[in-house]
């Protein structure tokens with residue numbers, strides 16, 4: 001059966017009664033089917049206008065789950081979102097960015113999902129809604145493994161909530177692939193650095209993707225950067241030991257050793273990009 005609810009209320013009740021798979025932009029959903037026909041009910045949520053768009057509230061920014069990557073790129077946002085915007089430009093091609101949604105990227109939970117490191121670095125939370133109510137989870141707790149999330153089958157990811165705490169931090173996203181465009185990453189890094197009035201790092205957040213089953217924050221490095229001069233040379237403070245939380249694998253795209261090396265270089269470059277004079 002195919003359902004296309006018009007309201008969030010209708011959507012969560014459809015899911016509660018019939019179950020089935022959620023369909024948003026379909027850019028992960030359809031490729032995952034391969035040659036197989038759809039064998040479960042489908043709840044197409046693409047008509048839920050209330051889940052689209054980005055709004056700036058008093059203490060957070062709310063990104064509706066159906067917001068596309070093109071909308072992320074187009075929406076004027078504070079500098080801490082520059083990394084997310086760069087990641088959005090890296091998701092497939094313009095056609096994919098026009099269809100693919102932020103929630104679809106997070107719920108698909110690929111270790112190589114471009115949206116995850118920038119949102120982890122923004123301390124994002126996800127809002128999950130079911131017929132029974134709403135709950136919020138930190139993104140770091142929502143994605144629990146390779147294509148595994150903490151979402152219950154009757155829940156929809158309705159919004160991503162980003163606290164405005166680091167709003168004026170500078171941020172950067174770097175992705176390394178075997179070619180420049182339309183590529184699954186070998187490693188990727190998102191960084192955000194906030195400087196205090198004296199030009200020192202007041203807060204830093206760094207997340208690495210494609211180098212573990214789930215993207216990871218480098219908490220030890222973040223702590224070590226606080227108090228350092230927020231200027232050229234900051235990247236040199238990142239050392240191989242700071243990447244110990246990562247567990248890259250060998251696969252067709254790269255060896256684990258290469259990924260490790262590449263991740264360190266990307267971390268250093270991303271930090272430099274955050275303190276570069278503009």
Ligand SMILES: Cc1cc2nc3c(=O)[nH]c(=O)nc-3n(C[C@H](O)[C@H](O)[C@H](O)COP(=O)(O)OP(=O)(O)OC[C@H]3O[C@@H](n4cnc5c(N)ncnc54)[C@H](O)[C@@H]3O)c2cc1C
Pocket residue numbers: 021022023024025026027028029030031065066090091092093096099100101102103104105106107108112113114115151155156157158182183184
């Ligand atoms: C050619 C091509 C290139 C690509 N390149 C990249 C790339 O470079 N980087 C990258 O990160 N991704 C890439 N992708 C993957 C994809 O485009 C993104 O992950 C996109 O953001 C998925 O969003 P969607 O709306 O299309 O999700 P869908 O395909 O509709 O759904 C994906 C999964 O999430 C579930 N889901 C969707 N929305 C919700 C919701 N609101 N609540 C709960 N569950 C939900 C669905 O049930 C499904 O399991 C590419 C895809 C293609 C086809």
